[in-house]
Amino acid sequence: xxxxxxxTILSDAAKYDAACTSSGxxxxxxxxxxxxxxxxxxxxxxxxxxDGRCVTLLKVLMSNDxxxxxxxxxxxxxxxxxxxxxxxxxxxxxxxxxxxxxxxEGLFLSSAVLGSPDRTTEQMVVTLRLLRExxxxxxxxxxxxxxxxSPELVTALGLLADRLSVNIExxxxxxxxxxxxxxxxxxxxxxxGQIRDQEAESKAELVKYRSAPxxxxxxxxxxxxxxxxxxxxxxxxxxxxxLYGRYRLRRVFYSAYVPVVENTLLPALDTKPxxxxxxxxxxxxxxxxxxxxxxxxxxxxxxxxxxxxxxxxCCWALRHPEFFPVEVNRADYETLLRVPGxxxxxxxxxxxxRRTGPLHADDLKKLGVVMKRAQYFLTCSGQLATPxxxxxxxxxxxxxxxxxxxxxxxxxxxxxxxxx
Amino acid sequence: xxxxxxxxxxxxxxxxxxCCVFESYTQKERPTAITCDEDACLFEIxxxxxxxxxxxxxxxxxxxxxxxxxxLLRRVFLTHLPDKELAIYRFIVKxxxxxAPYLTRLSDDAYQPLLRxxxxxxxxVEHLRGFLRFSVYDGVLGAEIEPKxxxxxLLRxxxxxxxxxxxxxxxxxxxxxxxxYSGGRSHxxxxxxxxxxxxxxxxxxxxxxxxxxxxxIAIRExxxxxxxxxxMPKRYWSTMTEFQPENDVGCGDGQIVHDKHGFKNAxxxxxxxxxxxPGARSAPAIRPESAxxxxx
Numbered sequence: 001x002x003x004x005x006x007x008t009i010l011s012d013a014a015k016y017d018a019a020c021t022s023s024g025x026x027x028x029x030x031x032x033x034x035x036x037x038x039x040x041x042x043x044x045x046x047x048x049x050x051d052g053r054c055v056t057l058l059k060v061l062m063s064n065d066x067x068x069x070x071x072x073x074x075x076x077x078x079x080x081x082x083x084x085x086x087x088x089x090x091x092x093x094x095x096x097x098x099x100x101x102x103x104x105e106g107l108f109l110s111s112a113v114l115g116s117p118d119r120t121t122e123q124m125v126v127t128l129r130l131l132r133e134x135x136x137x138x139x140x141x142x143x144x145x146x147x148x149x150s151p152e153l154v155t156a157l158g159l160l161a162d163r164l165s166v167n168i169e170x171x172x173x174x175x176x177x178x179x180x181x182x183x184x185x186x187x188x189x190x191x192x193g194q195i196r197d198q199e200a201e202s203k204a205e206l207v208k209y210r211s212a213p214x215x216x217x218x219x220x221x222x223x224x225x226x227x228x229x230x231x232x233x234x235x236x237x238x239x240x241x242x243l244y245g246r247y248r249l250r251r252v253f254y255s256a257y258v259p260v261v262e263n264t265l266l267p268a269l270d271t272k273p274x275x276x277x278x279x280x281x282x283x284x285x286x287x288x289x290x291x292x293x294x295x296x297x298x299x300x301x302x303x304x305x306x307x308x309x310x311x312x313x314c315c316w317a318l319r320h321p322e323f324f325p326v327e328v329n330r331a332d333y334e335t336l337l338r339v340p341g342x343x344x345x346x347x348x349x350x351x352x353x354r355r356t357g358p359l360h361a362d363d364l365k366k367l368g369v370v371m372k373r374a375q376y377f378l379t380c381s382g383q384l385a386t387p388x389x390x391x392x393x394x395x396x397x398x399x400x401x402x403x404x405x406x407x408x409x410x411x412x413x414x415x416x417x418x419x420x
Numbered sequence: 421x422x423x424x425x426x427x428x429x430x431x432x433x434x435x436x437x438x439c440c441v442f443e444s445y446t447q448k449e450r451p452t453a454i455t456c457d458e459d460a461c462l463f464e465i466x467x468x469x470x471x472x473x474x475x476x477x478x479x480x481x482x483x484x485x486x487x488x489x490x491x492l493l494r495r496v497f498l499t500h501l502p503d504k505e506l507a508i509y510r511f512i513v514k515x516x517x518x519x520a521p522y523l524t525r526l527s528d529d530a531y532q533p534l535l536r537x538x539x540x541x542x543x544x545v546e547h548l549r550g551f552l553r554f555s556v557y558d559g560v561l562g563a564e565i566e567p568k569x570x571x572x573x574l575l576r577x578x579x580x581x582x583x584x585x586x587x588x589x590x591x592x593x594x595x596x597x598x599x600x601y602s603g604g605r606s607h608x609x610x611x612x613x614x615x616x617x618x619x620x621x622x623x624x625x626x627x628x629x630x631x632x633x634x635x636x637i638a639i640r641e642x643x644x645x646x647x648x649x650x651x652m653p654k655r656y657w658s659t660m661t662e663f664q665p666e667n668d669v670g671c672g673d674g675q676i677v678h679d680k681h682g683f684k685n686a687x688x689x690x691x692x693x694x695x696x697x698p699g700a701r702s703a704p705a706i707r708p709e710s711a712x713x714x715x716x
Contacts, residue, residue, distance in 0.1 A: 007629055011636045029581050036581055045651070046550040047662060049638035052647025056550070059637060097626050100561065100586070101554045103661070258641045273641050353526040363527040 001084055007094070009084040013064040013075050014110055016260075018223050018253040019165060022056045022105040022140040027162075027217070033138035035099055037106070037162065044105050057108035057142060058098055062086055062124055066112030070169075070180040072228050074260045075112045085114070088127035092135045099139055106140030106162070107131070113182075117148035121157060128160040140218075145195065147187040154191050155215070158198060163218035163250070166191050168243075171236050175229035178265060189247075195220045196248050219250040226281060227274040228257035228266060232304035234295070237284055241295040244288065254281045276408065280306040287312060290344055291337045309407065314340045314399055317377055318392065324377045325384065329358050340399075341373030372402045425452050429467040430505075432456035434497050435475035437505055441512050442474040450513075454505035482512070485520045492538055498570040501537040508534070545574045551656045552579075554588065555616060555623050561588035564616055564659050572599045572608050580606050591616075627661050634662040 022043040029036045045054040063085035066075045074081060086094075091107070098104045109127065114120045124143060131137045143161040145154050158164055166188055170176050173185040195216060202215035222243065226236065240252045256273035259266065284306065287293040291313070298312050299305070307315050317324065317340050326339050328350060336347040346368040353359060353367060358381045365371050376395045378384075428443065428451040430436035440454050443466075452463065482489045493508055501507060507530075514530045515522050525531060544567055552575075554561040561583060565571070572592055579588065580601055587602040591614050598611040619627060657663040 004629060004632055008632055008636050011633050015637050015639055029584050034585065035583075044546075044550045047634060047660065048648045048652040049634065050645065050648060051638045051640075051642035052644035052651065053638075053642075054651070055634070055637060058633070094629070098630060100556065100583075101626060101630070101661075102550075102552050102563070102582075103630050105550075256642070258639060275642060349526050352524050355524045356521050357525070359527070366527040366532050 003090060003094070006084045006086060006090070007060070009082050010060045010062075010064060010086060013081075013112070014059045014061045014108070016074070016255060016258065017059060017108075017110060017167075018053075018255040019108075019142070019221050019251065021054070021251070022142075027138065030138050033136045034096065035137065035139040037138075037140045046102070046104055056105045057140065058095055058104045058106070059108040060086070060091070060110075062091070062109060062111035062120070062127065063114050064112045065114060067115055068113050068180075068182040070182065071263050071265055072170075072179050072225065072257065072261065076261075079261070086127075088123075088130045091127050092131045092137075095131060095139075096135050096137060099137070104139075106137075106142070108142040110144035111146070113146060117146040118150055118153060120146055121149045121153040125153060125156045125160065128157070132160055142218075145191045147183055147191060149191060151191075151194055154194055155198060158195060158216040159213055161216060163221060164191075164195050164216045165221040165223070166195070168222045168224045168239075170229055171224050171226075171231045171239055172229070175231070179228065192220065192222070192247050192249075199248070219248070221251040221253060222249060223253040223255055225257050226254045226278050227271075232299075233277070233281065233284075233306050234299040234301075234304040236281060237288075237295040237299055240285060241288055252285060254278050254285075276308050277306070280308065280312060284312045292334055293338075309400055310396075310403060311340070313338070314373065318396060318399075321392065325379045326377060327379050327382070328364065329354050329381055339374055339377045341370035341375075341377075343368070343370075373399065425463045427451060427461070427463050427465045428454045429458065429465050430454060430456055431470050433470060434494055435472065436468065436470040437497065437508060438475040438478040439470050440468050440505070441478050441509060442471075443468045444509070444513075451506070451509065453503070454509060478512075482515075485515060486523055489515070489523070492534065495538045495541055495574075496534045498573060499537040499541045500568050501533065504537070541569045541571070541574070544569050545571050547652075547656060548575060549578055551652065551660055552590065553659060553661045555619055556626075557617060557620070557623075559587070561586050562616055563588070563590045564593055564614075565590060566593045566655070566659055568594070568655075570595050570597075572597060575599065576606055576608070627664075631662050631664075 022037065027037045043056060045056050047055045049055055061075075063083075064075045064081070065083045065085055066073075066077055069077045073079075091109075095104070095107045099106070109124055111120050111124060114123065128141060128143065131141070140163075141161040142163045142165065143157050145157060145164050145166045147166060149157075154164070168188055169180060169183065176183055176185060198215045199217075199219060202212065202217075205212035206214065224236070224239075236254075243249045243252055256275050256278040257267065257271075258273045259269045259271050262269050284293075284295075284298055287298065288295065293313075293316070298316055306312055310318075317338070323338065326335055328336070333347055333351060336342055336350060337344065342350075346364075349367040350359065350364075350369075353363065359367075361371070361375075361378075361380050361383075364374070364378070364380070376398070426449055428440045430440050436456075437454065440451065444450055479490055482493070493511075496504060496508055510530050511534055514528075522528070522531070526535065548565055548567060548571055552563050552565055554563045570592070572590065572595075575590065576599055579590065579599070583601070584604070589601070590599045591611060592598065596610060596612055598609055598614065600607050600609060
């Protein structure tokens with residue numbers, strides 16, 4: 001088979017994997033090697049595909065010739081789709097050729113299960129070793145650890161890759177049993193725990209010996225599919241929180257389920273992927289990681305799902321009127337972060353700018369605060385940013401109006417039209 | 421200081437601009453414009469000679485106020501902020517008057533535009549780190565960019581590190597200058613007219629592979645042209661491989677190219693200079709990072 005066709009089949013099969021960042025690893029140039037990982041912390045986007053997602057790594061499967069039969073997956077055994085497998089050398093040539101031309105930051109290697117998890121991981125280790133040792137590649141590598149792989153092979157993989165990830169796939173064990181009969185919760189969590197422990201061990205070793213081998217220096221990530229099964233946002237967010245806490249994950253990625261298979265257990269083929277829900281989950285994810293929110297604050301039993309019309313922080317603010325208004329000139333950093341329309345950057349700028357004198361409403365805009373959201377929740381030197389005192393309903397309506405333009409048709413709620 | 425309608429003309433370098441500041445204080449006058457053009461106009465023009473000692477005095481005094489000011493001003497100097505010379509001049513005057521605490525007044529009218537311009541410059545540099553595309557010509561990497569700001573001095577350290585074992589050049593179409601790198605040394609030189617050569621067979625094959633990968637990786641059900649355009653503005657597209665029309669990508673008949681180009685044969689010459697390089701080249705004499713940010 002031609003390389004071009006292989007690349008087409010195997011990148012097509014990998015495209016549903018959401019994780020594609022090169023962040024978190026910083027590795028300088030090494031004599032005799034090709035490349036280095038991006039010198040900025042946030043990673044480097046090399047292009048954006050037509051769906052608006054960042055492309056930074058050559059994201060391909062080693063093979064899509066799968067022995068498993070997960071219902072939701074395009075590569076499942078019983079699906080009639082063209083199959084292909086890269087040879088290690090082809091993948092290395094491709095990675096180096098793309099890397100030199102500044103198309104990519106590195107390789108994202110995943111694979112369908114070729115026979116058994118161990119055999120598949122062995123193949124991946126062979127490829128990555130060839131890439132690192134013979135082709136002297138010093139760029140970023142993200143490798144998938146397949147649930148059920150033996151710990152020795154996961155170790156070998158972690159020593160070659162910058163980041164490892166184990167996909168949780170479905171957010172609960174019941175869903176796994178139903179849709180992915182070959183995977184179990186225990187088999188997924190085992191490598192996650194192992195990666196966490198070995199990463200910590202390697203960090204401790206590195207403190208003592210500079211040349212100690214580095215195990216997955218960019219940590220681990222995971223992905224779960226949203227909308228294929230019936231879990232609530234609250235369930236997913238609590239799961240996320242415990243993954244960040246207990247397993248020290250760097251990122252949790254959410255992937256809106258795109259129906260690829262006709263099956264009674266799954267949403268119908270004409271179901272639109274729940275993109276807005278995915279977006280709200282990412283917003284909440286950010287609130288957990290950078291804004292000091294807890295999952296329990298954002299959603300509870302009475303409200304198990306996010307309001308599609310408003311972002312999670314606005315929703316929280318509307319439910320907690322006792323917290324507002326916040327006085328910009330006196331509030332501490334953590335309090336400022338809880339104001340809708342205020343981000344990490346603008347909150348930091350406020351801390352600097354208010355040192356030399358009181359801030360006024362027009363200063364805030366210049367500092368990057370999104371006033372169309374923040375105005376209802378702030379006072380500047382004791383004065384409300386908006387002269388009108390609005391009721392809860394009034395604020396809700398104004399905030400909805402701000403969001404409405406960006407929302408897809410159907411979630412916009414009632415809208416007044418001039419021409420009726 | 422009294423107001424006189426005078427225009428300063430300087431040599432276009434950052435040091436020259438600092439000398440204008442020096443001149444205005446020694447002559448006790450405030451320029452209404454600072455320019456490097458030689459157009460005649462109604463107002464009096466004085467051409468300010470660049471004296472390194474004068475520039476150094478201004479730098480020293482700024483450094484005394486804060487170590488961050490000079491790097492910020494050097495970056496602003498690379499931007500396309502309209503009348504950036506006068507903006508920088510006004511900022512320095514205000515900073516001298518109010519002292520170091522002025523630097524926390526992030527929303528001040530003489531300060532905020534500079535911060536914004538520097539931020540936009542940083543964004544453009546960040547974008548081009550990713551969106552720049554090299555082509556391989558006989559083992560040498562070449563790229564063209566069309567930036568709004570003069571980004572080459574800031575892209576320098578990144579690409580010199582990333583492509584340390586290679587030789588490469590980046591041509592800036594907007595400002596007619598090029599960054600050249602070879603054997604551990606980099607230079608930024610003015611270059612008037614320049615055009616990249618058409619790709620050879622192997623380069624064309626890689627372009628085609630990349631284009632195919634780019635087209636395949638998008639999920640059709642999630643198509644989002646607006647999202648893509650916000651994150652990757654269209655002005656970058658003209659120099660990106662994946663947006664060039666198929667025949668421009670270089671291989672008239674892809675099928676044939678690939679047949680006679682059995683991939684292994686095609687790829688090994690591509691990889692060999694890079695793979696062979698480490699042993700062949702000694703450590704570079706100059707660390708590219710230590711190069712001054714502004715070429716003058």
